[in-house]
Amino acid sequence: xxxxxxxxxxxxxxxxxxxLLLGAGAGLAPHxxxxxxxxxxxDGDGEQERDFLWREESRGVYYILSRxxxxxxxxxxxxxxxKTFDPDLREGDVLTFSLxxxxxxxxxxxxxxxxxxxxxxxxxxxxxxxxxxxxxxLEAVRTQGLAWLGRQADSAGFSASESGVRVDGYDQHRVAxxxxxxxxxFSTVDFQGRLRVEAPSDFVAAIARGFGAAxxxxxxxxxxxxxx
Numbered sequence: 012x013x014x015x016x017x018x019x020x021x022x023x024x025x026x027x028x029x030x031l032l033l034g035a036g037a038g039l040a041p042h043x044x045x046x047x048x049x050x051x052x053x054d055g056d057g058e059q060e061r062d063f064l065w066r067e068e069s070r071g072v073y074y075i076l077s078r079x080x081x082x083x084x085x086x087x088x089x090x091x092x093x094k095t096f097d098p099d100l101r102e103g104d105v106l107t108f109s110l111x112x113x114x115x116x117x118x119x120x121x122x123x124x125x126x127x128x129x130x131x132x133x134x135x136x137x138x139x140x141x142x143x144x145x146x147x148x149l150e151a152v153r154t155q156g157l158a159w160l161g162r163q164a165d166s167a168g169f170s171a172s173e174s175g176v177r178v179d180g181y182d183q184h185r186v187a188x189x190x191x192x193x194x195x196x197f198s199t200v201d202f203q204g205r206l207r208v209e210a211p212s213d214f215v216a217a218i219a220r221g222f223g224a225a226x227x228x229x230x231x232x233x234x235x236x237x238x239x
Contacts, residue, residue: 012096012219015081017051017088019071045228046184048073051081051088064232066223067112076219076232096219096234100211105238111180111226112204114159128224130153130198132181152181156200163222168213169206176204186228197225205238 048065063077075081076096083090100106117126117136135151136144156178164170180201185194206215221231 014096014129015075016091017075019074019087020089044073050085051083052079061227064226065229067229068231098215100208102208102231106206106210107238108233108235108237109235110222111199111230112223113197113230114156114200120238124188131159134202135178153178154177160202167217168210170209171206176202178202199230
């Protein structure tokens with residue numbers, strides 16, 4: 012695995028295209044990044060499976076974890092030399108982490124005859140009248156976000172105490188899709204704090220897979236560093 016920082020170039024030609032590449036709105040825009048980051052892993056041989064995770068750290072700046080080396084064929088990016096991602100971890104190591112995720116829960120849908128993904132926050136607010144949801148949303152983001160993170164930890168070789176994790180940044184996104192398909196909707200929640208490594212190999216494998224859904228849209232990449 013390789014970890015790379017890629018940022019859009021600031022030269023005149025790329026700056027002229029920036030409103031088209033990033034969208035005209037302010038703030039993070041996960042859907043333009045989907046196409047921009049994918050351009051670093053397209054070799055012209057047709058459809059490929061996504062084998063990378065990414066996150067937009069600031070406007071036009073992307074962190075990428077990938078199985079292949081990125082290649083800037085269109086000259087859009089300044090790409091830092093990729094670093095091999097092979098952390099030397101031991102049971103009991105304490106790390107700081109940052110994660111932007113799309114936390115979902117699966118529930119069986121009798122009408123469809125299969126399980127369907129639901130936003131954990133909206134799922135928790137479903138039984139509350141719409142007039143009262145705004146007041147309860149902040150509480151639901153934290154409680155449901157922590158519950159979701161705890162379920163991830165159980166199968167991903169780490170633990171995190173509720174008091175050591177900050178949960179915020181709940182945003183909802185709609186991404187237009189071509190071919191007459193309906194727009195894709197998903198939410199993002201930001202997690203930051205400390206965790207304890209319980210099973211190093213399981214933890215590293217989980218980071219490589221990513222956490223939650225909407226991984227192709229900038230979700231699921233956990234950034235880690237050793238706690239001081």
